[in-house]
């Protein structure tokens with residue numbers, strides 16, 4: 001039996017989404033952000049799988065659900081290396097890399113405690129800076145955050 | 154430059170301005186300095202909303218407005234306003250928008266002026282938001298350099314002191330990155346210019362030098378931009394004592410500099426420039442402060458659409 005068959009046997013889904021190539025340390029954050037504890041269909045999570053690309057990777061398989069574009073943005077922020085596989089009738093019908101929009105609104109916290117977004121009822125807004133590593137620049141206080149500082153609300 | 158393109162524009166961050174924008178504001182300031190226009194803003198009202206106390210900037214804006222024939226309303230003390238009662242900044246702005254033509258605001262909370270600009274349809278001018286931006290300071294610094302030194306291209310400027318927290322230094326470096334000048338950053342390691350700025354400057358092809366040795370570096374400077382090391386940045390008073398007087402511009406240092414060096418300082422100073430320097434032709438920090446008037450006049454006239 002090939003390793004692929006092994007994985008499929010554990011968690012084959014008919015319709016849904018497989019998020020692949022998640023860095024192992026991001027997997028639980030992604031579960032929280034996608035609120036998978038509230039999911040109605042089956043969800044399987046595997047982590048610490050060997051990966052050529054990442055060393056150790058995680059995979060999340062969500063039955064009966066496609067991700068919203070907002071959720072895809074959230075994943076792109078947390079795990080820019082991730083791949084989204086859309087499963088239709090047990091087969092991968094579409095595969096795409098997540099990518100970041102130029103602007104992100106609402107769901108990320110500004111790390112600057114003295115930022116107006118942390119003092120008044122106002123939605124955050126960040127410009128995404130292109131480059132090797134994700135950097136977000138707060139449109140209000142102009143502070144930049146690296147990947148490690150990104151906190152999703 | 155598109156005709157009238159400044160009308161209605163907010164002045165929030167130096168990064169919102171192109172090289173052409175900056176040069177245009179400086180040229181309008183020059184015109185207003187040469188030829189006063191006491192009726193230009195007649196009938197216009199500037200709302201001066203200082204949520205954080207400031208004397209110099211607030212007075213400089215008010216004087217600029219009045220010299221152009223405009224009027225000023227506002228507050229300088231949050232305790233006297235409904236802001237203290239919990240009104241949101243958004244609501245305060247909406248109310249002020251209804252009876253003024255331009256808002257000038259300072260806030261210790263970073264990003265507050267931008268939020269106000271989103272709430273209001275009249276232009277908002279940032280007069281300082283915490284550690285973030287103080288664009289009119291940067292413009293008056295540029296105006297001073299242009300006036301006293303001539304041009305930006307080919308110039309070497311040395312920034313000295315607290316380069317880590319000094320927002321005036323950060324903004325001026327961003328503004329000068331539009332020109333072909335060299336920048337030297339002189340600071341103790343703990344207060345050095347943030348890497349993000351150094352990287353940005355190098356990417357733009359600016360020659361950058363970093364050092365902690367003022368004596369060795371200062372001979373290169375056409376402009377020496379001195380800053381204050383701020384006590385409030387140091388949680389530990391012993392740390393502050395350590396850095397407080399690492400650099401001091403006095404006659405000894407001046408001897409090491411080019412004869413033509415211009416010494417600038419955003420003021421207030423607390424001892425980092427010896428008062429004996431004041432009477433030398435090199436000291437231009439009081440002229441620099443006075444340049445706030447034509448520069449702020451230019452900004453007000455431009456965003457109000459009375460000059461193009």
Ligand SMILES: Nc1ncnc2c1ncn2[C@@H]1O[C@H](COP(=O)(O)OP(=O)(O)OP(=O)(O)O)[C@@H](O)[C@H]1O
Pocket residue numbers: 004007008011012013014018020059061083085087089090091092095
């Ligand atoms: N029906 C299914 N149910 C559950 N998981 C599936 C199903 N089909 C594929 N997968 C999973 O989706 C992911 C992508 O599958 P694919 O067959 O494209 O693998 P791959 O060739 O290794 O892809 P990649 O090049 O993106 O790494 C794998 O983790 C795979 O286990």
Ligand SMILES: [Mg+2]
Pocket residue numbers: none
């Ligand atoms: Mg694979």
Ligand SMILES: [Zn+2]
Pocket residue numbers: 110111112115116117138139140141142143264
């Ligand atoms: Zn912010």
